[in-house]
Amino acid sequence: MVAIDREKCIGCGLCVKDCPAGKIRVEEKKAVWKPDCILCGHCVAVCPKGAVTIPEYDMADVEEYDRETFSVRPENFLHAVKFRRSIRNFQDRKMDRETLERILQAGRYTPTAKNSQACRFIVVQDRLDELKELLWGQIPDMAERVKKTMPQYSIFFKFLYRRHRDNPQDDGLFFNTPACIMVVADNPLDGGLAAANIENMAVAEGAGVLYSGYLTRIIDACPAVKEWLGIPETPLVCCMLIGYPAVTYKRTAPRKPADIEWR
Numbered sequence: 001m002v003a004i005d006r007e008k009c010i011g012c013g014l015c016v017k018d019c020p021a022g023k024i025r026v027e028e029k030k031a032v033w034k035p036d037c038i039l040c041g042h043c044v045a046v047c048p049k050g051a052v053t054i055p056e057y058d059m060a061d062v063e064e065y066d067r068e069t070f071s072v073r074p075e076n077f078l079h080a081v082k083f084r085r086s087i088r089n090f091q092d093r094k095m096d097r098e099t100l101e102r103i104l105q106a107g108r109y110t111p112t113a114k115n116s117q118a119c120r121f122i123v124v125q126d127r128l129d130e131l132k133e134l135l136w137g138q139i140p141d142m143a144e145r146v147k148k149t150m151p152q153y154s155i156f157f158k159f160l161y162r163r164h165r166d167n168p169q170d171d172g173l174f175f176n177t178p179a180c181i182m183v184v185a186d187n188p189l190d191g192g193l194a195a196a197n198i199e200n201m202a203v204a205e206g207a208g209v210l211y212s213g214y215l216t217r218i219i220d221a222c223p224a225v226k227e228w229l230g231i232p233e234t235p236l237v238c239c240m241l242i243g244y245p246a247v248t249y250k251r252t253a254p255r256k257p258a259d260i261e262w263r
């Protein structure tokens with residue numbers, strides 16, 4: 001529910017104007033909330049008097065607007081987007097729990113359709129060796145199973161498997177990542193957006209990420225791995241390798257011209 005403190009409310013109606021569901025009205029100069037909204041929190045965020053709360057959420061986590069903290073200059077933001085790289089070469093260094101928790105906050109605060117907030121993040125670090133062993137062991141059977149449905153992938157997965165079997169250091173799936181984050185969501189766009197913010201936050205923390213489409217496909221095709229991850233039925237949106245880069249980039253990478261149509 002949404003709670004409105006009648007002592008603090010000045011009946012300005014800003015919450016009414018900004019409510020996407022039209023669930024608030026002003027009666028006798030006080031805002032009144034009608035049940036059954038998506039709890040998006042716009043009323044909390046817009047109220048000039050801090051009169052609105054959503055008791056089931058952690059209100060201590062709500063931050064007041066701070067001009068200094070908020071000011072990301074556009075040129076800095078675009079530089080960060082251009083400078084970010086996929087990392088396939090990680091330092092032999094674990095990520096500490098507090099840093100990972102801060103990074104995951106960026107996923108948690110990403111918008112979701114209908115404010116479902118239904119993304120789950122599975123972090124594998126302490127038991128990563130166990131996951132790697134299980135997953136590599138599943139690949140020969142899995143590659144056979146998907147021979148008809150995904151022939152190119154089947155060939156490629158067999159090739160990666162043989163290289164890894166002959167030289168365990170050759171790990172074209174996990175590279176030498178210290179940790180993986182799996183993003184699980186019914187709505188793939190929700191999960192993808194969360195993953196992008198997680199990556200940007202990881203970069204801000206001095207870390208880096210590789211989205212692994214191959215790992216995502218393999219995990220999705222291996223029920224034993226999904227079972228191990230505790231997501232037997234849920235769609236895996238993406239699998240991210242995360243750690244501190246062992247490579248330093250000196251400049252941004254070029255791209256094709258923008259494909260934009262103006263009308």
Ligand SMILES: Cc1cc2nc3c(=O)[nH]c(=O)nc-3n(C[C@H](O)[C@H](O)[C@H](O)COP(=O)(O)O)c2cc1C
Nearest residue numbers: 084085086087088210211212213214215216238253
């Ligand atoms: C959804 C997605 C899946 C990807 N899967 C893989 C992968 O399985 N293995 C890999 O080495 N790179 C993977 N990449 C990384 C892309 O190859 C990389 O983003 C692209 O080459 C551009 O390089 P950059 O990220 O450094 O700008 C993936 C990227 C995305 C966005």
